Amino acid sequence: MRDVISAAVGKTVRQVARLRGGGSALPGLVVEKIDPGFLGRVLGRLPYGVVAVSGTNGKTTTTKMVVEMLEARGLRVFTNKTGSNFSRGVVAAAIQECSLSGRIDADVAVIELDEAHAMYFINRVPPRFTLLLNVLRDQLDRFGEIDTTARYLQRIADATTGGLVVNREDRLVARIGEITRERAGGPQVRDFGLAPDLLATFPSDDDFHADAAAAPSPEPADAVPADVTLTKLGDHKATFVIDGEDHHTSLKLEGLYNTFNAAAALSTVRMILAAGPQAGQSIANQPTADSAAIVEALSQVRPAFGRGEQLVLDDQPLELVLVKNPAGFRLGLASFEAAGVATMIAINDQYADGRDMSWLWDVDFSTLATDGVNLISGTRAWDMALRLEHDDVAVGHVEEDLGAALTAFRERTMGQPRRIYCTYTAMLELRRALALVTDVEDIW
Numbered sequence: 001m002r003d004v005i006s007a008a009v010g011k012t013v014r015q016v017a018r019l020r021g022g023g024s025a026l027p028g029l030v031v032e033k034i035d036p037g038f039l040g041r042v043l044g045r046l047p048y049g050v051v052a053v054s055g056t057n058g059k060t061t062t063t064k065m066v067v068e069m070l071e072a073r074g075l076r077v078f079t080n081k082t083g084s085n086f087s088r089g090v091v092a093a094a095i096q097e098c099s100l101s102g103r104i105d106a107d108v109a110v111i112e113l114d115e116a117h118a119m120y121f122i123n124r125v126p127p128r129f130t131l132l133l134n135v136l137r138d139q140l141d142r143f144g145e146i147d148t149t150a151r152y153l154q155r156i157a158d159a160t161t162g163g164l165v166v167n168r169e170d171r172l173v174a175r176i177g178e179i180t181r182e183r184a185g186g187p188q189v190r191d192f193g194l195a196p197d198l199l200a201t202f203p204s205d206d207d208f209h210a211d212a213a214a215a216p217s218p219e220p221a222d223a224v225p226a227d228v229t230l231t232k233l234g235d236h237k238a239t240f241v242i243d244g245e246d247h248h249t250s251l252k253l254e255g256l257y258n259t260f261n262a263a264a265a266l267s268t269v270r271m272i273l274a275a276g277p278q279a280g281q282s283i284a285n286q287p288t289a290d291s292a293a294i295v296e297a298l299s300q301v302r303p304a305f306g307r308g309e310q311l312v313l314d315d316q317p318l319e320l321v322l323v324k325n326p327a328g329f330r331l332g333l334a335s336f337e338a339a340g341v342a343t344m345i346a347i348n349d350q351y352a353d354g355r356d357m358s359w360l361w362d363v364d365f366s367t368l369a370t371d372g373v374n375l376i377s378g379t380r381a382w383d384m385a386l387r388l389e390h391d392d393v394a395v396g397h398v399e400e401d402l403g404a405a406l407t408a409f410r411e412r413t414m415g416q417p418r419r420i421y422c423t424y425t426a427m428l429e430l431r432r433a434l435a436l437v438t439d440v441e442d443i444w
Helices: 002-019 026-034 038-044 059-072 087-097 118-124 146-159 171-182 196-201 256-275 291-298 326-335 358-362 381-390 402-412 424-434
Strands: 050-054 077-079 108-112 129-132 163-167 188-194 228-234 237-242 245-250 307-313 316-322 342-346 373-377 395-398 418-422
Touching: 002 026, 002 038, 002 087, 026 087, 038 087, 038 118, 050 059, 050 118, 050 146, 050 256, 059 077, 059 108, 059 256, 059 291, 059 307, 077 087, 087 118, 118 146, 129 146, 129 256, 146 171, 163 171, 163 256, 171 188, 188 196, 188 256, 196 228, 228 256, 237 256, 237 291, 245 291, 256 291, 256 326, 316 326, 316 424, 326 358, 326 418, 342 402, 342 424, 358 381, 373 381, 373 402, 381 395, 395 402, 402 424, 418 424
Parallel strands: 050 108, 050 129, 077 108, 129 163, 163 188, 188 228, 316 418, 342 373, 342 418, 373 395
Antiparallel strands: 228 237, 237 245, 307 316
16 A cells, blocks of 8 residues: 555656656655655565676766667566656656556566665665676766765765676776675676777776876786677677677677777666576566677667757757766767767856866867867856866857857857767756757657
8 A cells, every 4th residue: 555655646746747847856856755665665576586787987878778688588677767866756767657557568677776875775775786887987976086986886885785897997896896796695706808909099087197107907817708799890890709609790889989888788688587586486488698699789879969969950960979087078979970960068166067177187089179169058168168278279259158159059050960068957958948849759
């Protein structure tokens, strides 16, 4: 009966919030207050349990990869597809998907979790599987330094009951894997990694601040064998080594970083399928961990909203590229060719973006110098303009208001392909504005 009441209250709040144009997480906030055990009961019934995806960069797209690969293998998956990765966002997603009886029609939950807010979640719903992607400097006002973030991720690993997948190439995440392996009775641990000649393409936060002499070194002889290794990169192509066998595939994903995160997703899906349902539970058609089939499913995954998302505006392509920390912005600039594309940058500093924007000074914007940046917007537009001036990047126009900026950018770049680098809240506002003038996927 308690599930029925909580589901009814949450769905009512959600309907009212939508009518008022309000936030997607509000129903979750209300249900968290009136019934803190709701999420644990709802997700605790799923045969394959809960999969947590966390880390600084790439959570949304990697979660999408895991979800779609599992669905391609026949599992029914619940996820927080809006990318609202605070606990209230997960509860809100559960309210949206559950029946009036409080039941979710799914075999497994794959949940993207904010590094800090995951603490609330794991206290109520211990994950059966966890994927930890990376630890980079991000939202410094919330996390302080990267050691704080690593401690949060360690706590998620400690709460995990079945299996843990870690990034072998990230010093702090790899250490979490080592600690977990040494813990008696801990979960199974698998690594994903890179071929030695690709290490320099994906610098860790340590590498980002190292001089040339301290550049990433070749894979040491005693390196932990990776379950899935990315060995080759191409234009929307990649090669992964799994069980000693090369798997070549095309990709619809955008961005170098997403290709490396695909190795993480592959390893996670392999672990989930190999483990099967939890003790005492079963499903009618249990899929196998067929690597070739999983890689084929990966080839069909498209970018998540705002993460290299491709729209069409005025018969020209428009790409939205989320940026939220120095390493992510640097990889974003390296992933997309600047020539021949009109560029806009939108920087907000709301809570979900992180209030400290000093990291903009750690990004090298020189690749934008040739064609310049057509327009800059957001609450920290002038900070961005000042930063570009120091890299000799010409700026066409500055307009703090995002709506006015989008209109101006559209008028100034008619007939050209366009790209917008944007922080999280700027991306959400731009998507809402773009939805008025072109087709934008509704993710709410």
